[in-house]
Amino acid sequence: MNLCFIFCLISTSLVFTFVSAGSNVTYDSRSLIIDGQRKLLISAAIHYPRSVPAMWPGLVQTAKQGGVDVIETYVFWNGHELSPGNYYFGGRFDLVKFAKIVHEARMYLILRIGPFVAAEWNYGGVPVWLHYIPGTVFRTYNQPFMYHMEKFTAYIVNLMKQEKLFASQGGPIILSQIENEYGFYENYYKEDGKKYALWAAKMAVSQNTSVPWIMCQQWDAPDPVIDTCNSFYCDQFTPTSPNRPKIWTENWPGWFKTFGGRDPHRPVEDVAFSVARFFQKGGSVHNYYMYHGGTNFGRTAGGPFITTSYDYDAPIDEYGLPRLPKWGHLKELHKAIKLCEHLLLHGKSVNTSLGPSVEASVYTDSTGACAAFISNSDDKNDKTVEFRNASYHLPAWSVSILPDCKNVVFNTAKVSSPTNKVAMVPEKLQQSDKSQKTFKWDVLKENPGIWGEADFVKNGFVDHINTTKDTTDYLWHTTSILIGKNDEFLKKGSEPVLVIESKGHALHAFVNQKYQGTAYGNGSHSPFTFKNPISLKAGKNEIALLSLTVGLQTAGPFYEFVGAGVTSVKINGLNNKTIDLSSNAWTYKIGVQGEHQRLHLVDGLNNTKWTSTSEAPKGQALTWYKAIVDAPPGDEPVGLDMLYMGKGLAWLNGEEIGRYWPRLSEFKKEDCVEECDYRGKFNPDKCVTGCGEPTQRWYHVPRSWFKPSGNVLVFFEEKGGDPTKITFARRKVV
Structure with missing residues (x-):
């Protein structure tokens, strides 16, 4: 998850845009020292790929107006190195542009290179392809892993040098990270883990940046590495060396959500209490994780089951608006702390x-x-x-x-900042072709099961993740069973029961082309059982299972070896017997047909035959929908209301909005609170709302993705919904 990290002081100098020369950065037991001056620093986590470039200047300025000195971000390895040596830094992954925007705002930058990040990000930010390089074990003293980790780290360091973004070059970067909260896991790796942690520190120092390093939750951090803290409270934290400053790398002002989970909120009075106590006890660098959480666009959400929204109940909400009173109360806190800065850093x-x-x-x-x-x-x-x-x-x-x-x-407990109420104001989809009297949908229905040529046939089951290598959420399994026309259950009219066991994450079942239902897991490994009566006919009966992943593991010891997929298929009550189909010959196909036809892209294959209709089919599984629409009026942020859909993926003009799933929270009403008592230590289950409601109803669509008209809106619906009830919604302060 957003867990702690190892920092490095990438540069020995820092300067803002109005200074031409670099500045020396060191530290002592009280604080970081920039150009000979001790600094008390308040930092805000804003992850560049969890928003879009058009939003970055506004987010940075809103943080600055909130009394923040520093912007902090991870570097997302799997977003940048798409295959070995194949690098990408465009669009939401334009790290250099993001850093320069921070620089132009005259703010510092903390660059958490990782390159493992956790952060509720798919696979913890490590590229999936790395797992399939023979002999690789993540985050251990393992040569393949260390080789690629060092290679990527050096690439990022050199890129920052080329763009003159380190403090010594007059740029904004004062701190950078290597690895991430390794102290939590090294006991699982034992001596091998200790060797790896020491290697990681030495590797980072070797990047020729003349830097001291900071390592979070690394309780035996070797010199010159500085250990730091992350938690809801870090006031009692003390560095292992008296010569190191007290740094809080992650203060969580809220928490993340999972599909089917609760909606956690941390009261601002408690957040402010934790920050004030930290500085009261000699802290000098404090970072909010997150200050703006943003959105897990596309398939970047980890998990399983992390929602597309990564709002985090942060001071700036998912859509880029200040969350009041949280943002305002913390702004006043920052002002008060800064009034004490000189004495906190120099006084007795x-x-x-x-x-x-x-x-x-x-x-x-x-x-x-x-x-x-x-x-x-x-x-x-x-x-x-x-x-x-x-x-x-x-x-x-x-x-x-x-x-x-x-x-x-x-x-900290007296909130004078005003409170704003934010509403999602619905806006009907307006089609761009005004000559049409009724709203027109283009529809394409996929048939359940294998399409085109099968990828392979195998007796028994395969691991879902090892088969798809996360190129898609989807993996088809099909087999068949012959039923004699004189079988007893046909004469009685009874229905046998299809029983499927899976180790995660979800599946949709079809028998003879008919949708039978959906099942999904819970928890980190997501095991579940599907049970449903089915109708079989005399002759050949096809059973087609669409296995799904909903975000890969993000952290944990040896997390890359956690699998997913179907493990057993049986039919109970077939002539008073149980038929086990697990060892049958199963035919496999990776992905769904529309993905291969690029239906989600504006330049999808021209020979795709959509069907135009003014009455879009409802409750229909495996269906693609496309509409050409105008942008919603106004300039407020936009969400997509998917309350009446089932589960699937959505795109606008080829941009990935992400997974949608208005799955109801499985928490009971009594688990939720109407009003939260801020007093006392916080945990993610203390102040929850949304019990029995959809965990996520609205899905952020950045304004910059829209054209005035002619916008191509595409959905792939897996299980069936009502597309006629889809609307945009403007996020408006009321």
Whole structure:
């Protein structure tokens, strides 16, 4: 997931756009030091491929207006190295353009090269092709993995050098990452893992960037590597070396969602409490993960079952709008902390207990200047305390900031920022051809099962991921069974039961071309069982199974070896017997036909025969829909309302909107809250909403993807829905 990481100070210097020379970057026990000046830094995670280039300037400026100094992003290996040595840096993956936009905004940049990132991103950001290079084991002291990891890391470092983006060259990059939260997993890899972690650190240093390194959750980080923290709370974190600054690499202001899961929210009072406590306890670099979560466009969502939305309940929402009061309250917090910056970084500190759960941290210098943080960590009771001959009221679970040790300029529990309410205002699809009196759809129905020539035939089952290599979500399995016309169950009119077992992630079942139902798993390995009565006829009966992946594993020890797919197929109640089809000859086909015909692209194969209709079929599985539409009016962000569809993929003008699946949350009503109590330590199940509702109803379609008219909107519906109820929605502050 968004887990912690190993940073490196890629450059020994930094400068903004208005300075022509580079600046030296070092550190001591208090902070990073830039050109001889200690710096207190507030950073915001914004992942460039989870938005689009047209959004980047606005996102960066909104973060800056929120009191942020630094933008942080991962580098997504599998988005850049599409096959060995085949690199891509266009569109949403234009890393150089993103870095230059940060530079133009006169902000710093943290570049988390990884190149393993986790981050709820498909396969943790590692290219799937790497798993199929013989002998490769991810994130271990393994020569094939280390070779390709070092090669990609060097490529990114050299690209940044060529574009003069490191601080020493006058660019914005002050920090960079190698690996990602390895300390969580090295015990699984044992001594091999320790060797790999040490190698990774040495490899990064060898990139000729003259850098100190930072490694998150690497409790035995070797010198000169600095260990850092990521969590909901890092105030008690202490670096293993007294000569290293206290850095919080990930503070989670919300959490991600999964299809069928809950909708978690972290109250801003608690986020502010955690940040204020971190700086109260001597922290100097703080990063929000995420500040803008964005969207997992296309098939980039990991999982299984990570939603297309990666909103994260972040200060800037998925569509690029400030989330109030969260954004505004944190902006005021940042102002208050900055008022204390000099004393936090240069003053002497004294911590004093003012009573149970109440603590004052006082920073002073030789001039007599004074700043104080007074915290009440009681999660139930307000407190009134005496501090320097004055009385102060402290709400439960709050921190008061006093830049002069007298006047409270900010309390984390007192929210004065306005609250905005955001609505998704529906807009009917408007077709571009105004000569048509009724809305026209182009429709193409696929037949269940094998299309064209089979890819292969095999007795028994194959692993889904090893077969598709993640080139598609889809893998067809077909077999047949002969039924005699005198079989007993036909005479009785009884229906046998099709029973399918799978280790993930989902499947759609068809018998004799008829859709029988869908099943899917839960949890990291997603095992599930499909059971459904089926009708069989005398003679040959075809059973066709469309196995699905819904995002690959993103992290964990040896996660690349976690498989998926069908493991058993039986028919119960066939003449009072169970027939096991598992060892049958199964015919396989990778992908669905429309993918191969490029129906989702504007330049799809010209010989594809769409059927035009004013009455689009409803409830029909394996169906492609296409409409030519106008852009929604106005300039607000746009979502696509897919509430009445089943499951599938969507595109606009060939751009991948992503997987849609209005799957209902399986959490019970009593698991949700109407109002969240911010007091006390947070966890992702504390403040959940959306129980019994679709986990994701609206799907972000960036405005920059639209033309005024003639927009090609394409859907592939797997199980059946009602396309006539699809609408756009403008995200509007009301």
